[in-house]
Amino acid sequence: MYALADCNNFFVSCERVFRPDLEGRPVVVLSGNDGCVVSRSNEAKALGIKMGVPLYQIKSLVEAKGVVCFSSNFSLYGDLSDRVMSIIRRHTSRFEQYSIDECFFNIDHIPADRQKAYCEALVRDIRRGVGIPISIGIASSKTLAKVASKYAKKYPGYHGVCEIRTEEQRLKALSSFEIGDVWGIGRKAKAKLTAAGITTALQFAERSATFARGLLRKPGLLTWQELRGQDVIDITELPMKQSITTSRTFATAITDQSLLEEQLANFCAHCARQLRTQHSAAQQLYVYAHTSSFRTDIAQHYLSELVTLPVATSNTQELISYALAAFRRAYRPGALYKKAGVVLLKIIPETAVVPDLFDPTDRNKADRLQRVLDHIDDRHGKRAIILGSQMRSDAPVYKTEHKSPLYTTDMRDILTVKAK
DNA sequence: TCTGGGGTCCTAGGACCC
DNA sequence: TCTGGGGTCCTAGGACCC
Numbered sequence: 001m002y003a004l005a006d007c008n009n010f011f012v013s014c015e016r017v018f019r020p021d022l023e024g025r026p027v028v029v030l031s032g033n034d035g036c037v038v039s040r041s042n043e044a045k046a047l048g049i050k051m052g053v054p055l056y057q058i059k060s061l062v063e064a065k066g067v068v069c070f071s072s073n074f075s076l077y078g079d080l081s082d083r084v085m086s087i088i089r090r091h092t093s094r095f096e097q098y099s100i101d102e103c104f105f106n107i108d109h110i111p112a113d114r115q116k117a118y119c120e121a122l123v124r125d126i127r128r129g130v131g132i133p134i135s136i137g138i139a140s141s142k143t144l145a146k147v148a149s150k151y152a153k154k155y156p157g158y159h160g161v162c163e164i165r166t167e168e169q170r171l172k173a174l175s176s177f178e179i180g181d182v183w184g185i186g187r188k189a190k191a192k193l194t195a196a197g198i199t200t201a202l203q204f205a206e207r208s209a210t211f212a213r214g215l216l217r218k219p220g221l222l223t224w225q226e227l228r229g230q231d232v233i234d235i236t237e238l239p240m241k242q243s244i245t246t247s248r249t250f251a252t253a254i255t256d257q258s259l260l261e262e263q264l265a266n267f268c269a270h271c272a273r274q275l276r277t278q279h280s281a282a283q284q285l286y287v288y289a290h291t292s293s294f295r296t297d298i299a300q301h302y303l304s305e306l307v308t309l310p311v312a313t314s315n316t317q318e319l320i321s322y323a324l325a326a327f328r329r330a331y332r333p334g335a336l337y338k339k340a341g342v343v344l345l346k347i348i349p350e351t352a353v354v355p356d357l358f359d360p361t362d363r364n365k366a367d368r369l370q371r372v373l374d375h376i377d378d379r380h381g382k383r384a385i386i387l388g389s390q391m392r393s394d395a396p397v398y399k400t401e402h403k404s405p406l407y408t409t410d411m412r413d414i415l416t417v418k419a420k
Numbered sequence: 421t422c423t424g425g426g427g428t429c430c431t432a433g434g435a436c437c438c
Numbered sequence: 439t440c441t442g443g444g445g446t447c448c449t450a451g452g453a454c455c456c
Contacts, residue, residue: 010456098455098456099455099456100456101456102456183454183455184454184455185454186453186454186455187453187454188452188453188454189453189454219453219454
């Protein structure tokens with residue numbers, strides 16, 4: 001049996017951990033530049049605020065109902081996520097963190113008749129220990145566990161845990177579950193299924209394998225099997241990331257080359273740090289910048305360069321120099337760049353890096369310097385020491401009017417114990 | 421005026437091989 | 439008129455997830 005633990009309204013719940021006075025009030029967390037709503041409390045959902053809606057479109061509602069808005073604070077959410085995950089990890093031998101607020105874990109070491117009570121205790125422990133409310137779904141496949149978790153979240157009577165164990169439970173759960181809400185069924189698949197007269201998960205599960213495969217290919221067949229209770233999507237533990245991205249939309253478009261280069265340098269540094277954390281190196285680097293796709297009054301411009309590195313690397317200085325050289329080849333003076341980003345690709349373990357016989361750089365020396373810089377960062381916080389290219393002007397380019405204080409900076413010592 | 425960020429997997433089709 | 443067959447690898451783009 002699988003369990004899926006899902007944090008309720010995660011980003012909002014994180015903000016509430018440090019602001020208990022906001023319990024019972026409508027609260028939302030916003031995307032970058034305070035653009036869109038990305039997390040909503042139940043009270044905000046009840047007001048009809050939709051996921052992903054731009055803030056400016058609901059401004060009057062926010063003011064009228066006293067909705068509390070937060071800019072996103074990802075270092076806070078990351079820290080609280082780590083605490084929730086580390087507690088769950090202690091209760092299982094097989095564990096997969098699926099996203100910042102969700103994880104799958106195997107519970108076969110618990111007797112079947114005690115699994116529900118076991119998970120209920122876990123829900124209470126995490127609520128008490130971390131302050132985050134979670135819901136758990138239990139079933140024989142990951143897709144059914146996701147279905148169960150939605151029921152657990154929806155009906156308070158379940159006390160946070162719902163299981164799909166018997167055939168009756170499965171049929172009942174799927175018969176009133178909308179097909180578009182099934183894990184793996186997106187917009188396109190839903191449209192195809194609706195056209196075929198299918199609106200519930202049960203109707204889909206009761207069609208033939210040939211039908212599922214014919215309409216939705218391999219991913220659709222897997223979902224179909226999982227809805228019938230077959231376990232075909234296995235838990236994948238700690239996979240190494242195959243690509244690492246850092247990108248941002250700017251509050252106002254940037255035309256200045258130097259300012260854009262400063263942003264790209266910071267994106268590179270952020271990606272490279274993640275690369276080193278997982279002990280890997282990138283063989284390719286992709287840089288892009290473009291105008292706002294929402295502007296119909298200006299000509300669209302999309303700049304992009306793919307660089308294949310002579311030797312795979314995770315060195316910040318080196319990645320920045322390749323990224324900026326690529327950017328300079330494609331930069332168009334005068335263009336209104338609204339968004340830019342850096343992607344690292346073809347990622348390999350650092351032990352698999354193949355040296356170049358004619359390599360002019362002293363990689364040993366560069367690595368030693370990098371380790372010292374990382375060490376200073378770890379001890380003294382982010383941006384304690386950075387490269388010149390990362391701070392030419394340090395002009396503000398993002399908008400975060402509603403950011404909560406950096407609670408976890410003060411909590412650094414407590415949190416570091418858990419992290420290492 | 422204002423519209424997020426970071427991932428994975430699958431498939432079709434082209435290039436290339438014998 | 440008529441022009442093989444089978445395989446692998448790579449890439450771009452689509453669909454999906456949170």
